Amino acid sequence: MAEVILIFSPPTRRAGPAKADGVFDAPPHVTPYKEETIRRVKAVSPSWGCGMPDKETLVVVMPADQKHNGLSKEKFVDLLEFAEDKLQVSRVLAVFEKQGLSMTEGFPRTLRYVGFRVLSPEAYPNCITADVHFVMCYRV
Amino acid sequence: MEVGTCSLECIASVLVVGFLWGATNPLLRIASLENQDEGSKSLSSPLKKFIYAFLNWRFSIPFLVNQLGSVLFHVLLVAFPVSVVVPCVNATQLVSAIFVGLILGEKTKLSKINILGAFLMGVGMIGINPKIPCTEESSDPSSPPPLRGIELEQTPLISSSTRTPSLLGILIRSCFSPIKVSTFQFISAFIFLLIASAQPPISQPTHSSLIRQSKTTSVMRLRLPSATYYPPAGKDEWTREMFNEQSVMVVSSPHNPTQMARHVVDHVSSQNPFFVMDVAAVQRHLEAWRSGMPRVRSGFPVKYNADPILARLLANNDDVIFEVASIEELQMALDYVDSSRIVLSSPLLTRKSIRAAGEVGCGVIVIESLKQLNDVASYALHSEILLAVSFDPQVEVGCSLEDVLEIFEMARILGVHLTGICFELGSSATANCYAKALKETRKLFDEAKMMGLAMSRIGMGNISITRDFASVDYKMLCSSIETTLNELFPLCYFSNVEVFANAGSFLVMNAFSLCTNVIGKQALEAKQITNDDFDDGVGFVYQTNEGVYGSFGCRLLDVNPLCKPLHESEMPEEMEEQHFGTIVGPSLDDMDVAQEVLRCRQLRVGEWLLWEEMGAFTIPIQSDQPALPVYYYAGRECWDRLMNKALDRRPSSSFQRRRFDRRQRLRGLLIFF
Numbered sequence: 001m002a003e004v005i006l007i008f009s010p011p012t013r014r015a016g017p018a019k020a021d022g023v024f025d026a027p028p029h030v031t032p033y034k035e036e037t038i039r040r041v042k043a044v045s046p047s048w049g050c051g052m053p054d055k056e057t058l059v060v061v062m063p064a065d066q067k068h069n070g071l072s073k074e075k076f077v078d079l080l081e082f083a084e085d086k087l088q089v090s091r092v093l094a095v096f097e098k099q100g101l102s103m104t105e106g107f108p109r110t111l112r113y114v115g116f117r118v119l120s121p122e123a124y125p126n127c128i129t130a131d132v133h134f135v136m137c138y139r140v
Numbered sequence: 141m142e143v144g145t146c147s148l149e150c151i152a153s154v155l156v157v158g159f160l161w162g163a164t165n166p167l168l169r170i171a172s173l174e175n176q177d178e179g180s181k182s183l184s185s186p187l188k189k190f191i192y193a194f195l196n197w198r199f200s201i202p203f204l205v206n207q208l209g210s211v212l213f214h215v216l217l218v219a220f221p222v223s224v225v226v227p228c229v230n231a232t233q234l235v236s237a238i239f240v241g242l243i244l245g246e247k248t249k250l251s252k253i254n255i256l257g258a259f260l261m262g263v264g265m266i267g268i269n270p271k272i273p274c275t276e277e278s279s280d281p282s283s284p285p286p287l288r289g290i291e292l293e294q295t296p297l298i299s300s301s302t303r304t305p306s307l308l309g310i311l312i313r314s315c316f317s318p319i320k321v322s323t324f325q326f327i328s329a330f331i332f333l334l335i336a337s338a339q340p341p342i343s344q345p346t347h348s349s350l351i352r353q354s355k356t357t358s359v360m361r362l363r364l365p366s367a368t369y370y371p372p373a374g375k376d377e378w379t380r381e382m383f384n385e386q387s388v389m390v391v392s393s394p395h396n397p398t399q400m401a402r403h404v405v406d407h408v409s410s411q412n413p414f415f416v417m418d419v420a421a422v423q424r425h426l427e428a429w430r431s432g433m434p435r436v437r438s439g440f441p442v443k444y445n446a447d448p449i450l451a452r453l454l455a456n457n458d459d460v461i462f463e464v465a466s467i468e469e470l471q472m473a474l475d476y477v478d479s480s481r482i483v484l485s486s487p488l489l490t491r492k493s494i495r496a497a498g499e500v501g502c503g504v505i506v507i508e509s510l511k512q513l514n515d516v517a518s519y520a521l522h523s524e525i526l527l528a529v530s531f532d533p534q535v536e537v538g539c540s541l542e543d544v545l546e547i548f549e550m551a552r553i554l555g556v557h558l559t560g561i562c563f564e565l566g567s568s569a570t571a572n573c574y575a576k577a578l579k580e581t582r583k584l585f586d587e588a589k590m591m592g593l594a595m596s597r598i599g600m601g602n603i604s605i606t607r608d609f610a611s612v613d614y615k616m617l618c619s620s621i622e623t624t625l626n627e628l629f630p631l632c633y634f635s636n637v638e639v640f641a642n643a644g645s646f647l648v649m650n651a652f653s654l655c656t657n658v659i660g661k662q663a664l665e666a667k668q669i670t671n672d673d674f675d676d677g678v679g680f681v682y683q684t685n686e687g688v689y690g691s692f693g694c695r696l697l698d699v700n701p702l703c704k705p706l707h708e709s710e711m712p713e714e715m716e717e718q719h720f721g722t723i724v725g726p727s728l729d730d731m732d733v734a735q736e737v738l739r740c741r742q743l744r745v746g747e748w749l750l751w752e753e754m755g756a757f758t759i760p761i762q763s764d765q766p767a768l769p770v771y772y773y774a775g776r777e778c779w780d781r782l783m784n785k786a787l788d789r790r791p792s793s794s795f796q797r798r799r800f801d802r803r804q805r806l807r808g809l810l811i812f813f
Binding site: 068073074076077080081084085098101103104108109112113114115117118119120121122123130134137138139140 | 486
């Protein structure tokens with residue numbers, strides 16, 4: 001069965017969760033919010049990308065060297081509330097490239113502090129490869 | 141696999157109810173015919189016939205027995221899955237009715253097809269009943285098996301696949317039943333069978349199936365498993381006690397985690413990781429906190445450790461406040477304490493969390509912006525509000541001092557209960573930092589009073605305090621905070637002011653120790669481990685069966701797990717060569733490192749490692765990984781004190797809730813009848 005995925009802002013070849021380059025479908029209730037989702041993610045950080053591998057999951061792709069300075073907590077909360085209320089997802093995944101990532105000192109530590117948890121590779125969506133990516137999960 | 145007691149109980153209950161119904165039907169039929177024969181001569185109205193029937197003991201007694209069966213049937217519906225109870229009871233009823241009827245001499249034509257139908261019903265019941273969920277059956281292959289005096293409890297998962305055979309049973313019954321089944325019943329059963337067949341069956345609740353489900357829906361909530369001790373043979377001074385529905389081993393002489401972990405590994409054949417918890421350690425630390433800072437109530441953030449015994453133990457201490465950061469944690473806290481003892485404090489406080497807190501009447505909500513204040517005013521008007529203020533620009537928690545007055549003013553306009561200030565000073569805060577922050581808090585209290593807001597709470601955040609409560613550092617910090625509080629908020633003027641601080645790490649860190657097993661090993665040059673060219677010799681990479689995707693995820697939150705071999709070497713320590721090593725998790729992933737560098741004797745594959753001080757951020761309320769079993773123990777003296785405290789307490793809210801639920805069920809039954 002073809003992977004159902006909506007890529008709002010296709011990441012670069014090795015920077016994002018999506019290896020799929022084919023035709024994507026969005027869950028019907030999500031399609032009207034495509035532009036707004038991209039806008040809200042970019043409002044937190046212009047370098048972030050996003051996608052929806054399934055209707056329960058919003059994936060936010062973050063650079064491995066992401067710093068917490070300069071990020072707006074209010075805008076991040078706005079994004080989570082939007083994911084809860086409009087996209088109606090049950091989890092938000094923060095996806096990092098493993099190369100150059102420091103788990104205990106980098107941005108994953110900040111995310112863990114605010115309530116994200118490390119996701120085990122068995123629970124990754126099919127489009128994310130455990131060899132290349134490190135994923136943290138926030139339960140909505 | 142042995143069928144658990146729950147299944148046998150269910151089977152027996154189903155047979156009894158089915159028999160009560162089925163066996164009384166022929167008796168009622170015969171008694172009704174007698175009444176009809178006699179009644180036709182003298183009684184004319186249906187009411188008179190009905191009264192006359194009740195006066196006949198041959199009718200009234202079977203009728204009462206039949207109704208007793210109905211009552212039991214509804215009790216069964218509450219206790220066991222409907223999809224199992226209904227078809228099985230009906231099948232038993234039919235079989236009982238036929239055989240009792242035959243015994244009483246009823247003329248029933250028993251054709252071959254009737255007998256085949258009864259046989260298929262029996263087979264159907266046997267096929268369904270073993271699938272009844274059993275609360276004491278362990279199905280998770282990753283948990284240690286209940287061998288040699290140690291048993292484990294595992295939460296069952298109800299499989300929807302049990303519905304299909306039961307509905308299939310209805311169809312078989314309707315096709316072959318000796319008693320006529322209406323066309324409507326047949327069509328209904330057929331439609332339900334089609335619907336049930338269309339749903340993908342859920343297979344056995346293995347780890348992989350949990351993961352599969354978590355990919356598509358939410359993560360399966362895993363109840364934390366408990367581990368049950370039995371006193372070892374020849375040790376009469378060890379007793380097994382129950383606390384919060386979990387088993388605790390009470391030992392007469394003091395034992396340390398190493399001794400208890402050795403006891404467990406000696407009695408379990410599995411190599412799977414597990415925790416041991418010193419129940420008394422939590423109480424000891426709590427009492428030390430109280431004596432060090434009598435004015436500061438201890439706050440327990442549920443995110444630190446969601447163990448049920450720990451939660452019950454802390455809930456039994458009325459001065460402990462439960463801090464929650466999510467809806468799941470809020471639900472869990474409500475099982476243990478009254479909502480007035482719960483503080484919702486989350487760095488990512490969303491509207492949904494505030495709404496949920498408002499619905500359950502959460503006592504206190506911590507906010508840090510005008511938007512959150514408006515949300516609380518909209519969804520949780522009756523909750524008290526604490527304003528998080530950032531006194532240190534380095535710590536980005538709370539609103540800035542410039543925004544405080546604006547939020548005060550808005551709170552006054554909205555009429556919400558803004559009753560306190562809280563702050564977070566970070567892990568490097570000293571006594572002076574706390575003194576400065578408390579001074580600022582006092583100024584804000586005065587400002588609030590001038591604006592007509594009555595302030596009565598101070599949250600001091602996570603106090604970075606040594607866990608060695610006998611140390612000089614601990615006593616000095618406690619003394620300094622108490623002195624500052626008494627100077628700035630003297631009891632004569634601020635007797636209503638309640639101060640609390642996050643004591644999570646202090647309370648739980650020492651109480652839990654983790655045991656993991658070495659499952660792989662590889663030799664390499666020591667300098668490759670230490671990144672120091674001066675380190676000569678051989679080093680080892682050890683693979684253990686727990687990693688950052690499980691309990692060692694705590695490494696992201698400033699916890700630095702350190703291990704040592706659980707068992708001592710057979711050789712004298714000074715004769716053992718020491719090697720550098722690194723411990724990696726089971727995934728062999730680059731990120732999955734439990735301890736980057738250790739120096740110890742060479743370890744064998746299959747050897748146990750003990751990780752002490754693993755209480756913080758290791759047992760989450762929800763996880764995509766199976767929760768590890770916890771073996772609880774306590775010293776006799778401390779245990780007796782705990783039990784006295786538990787007896788002194790009034791019934792908990794969860795107990796009250798269960799009692800309320802039971803009352804509701806009984807009321808429902810009464811209304812039904």
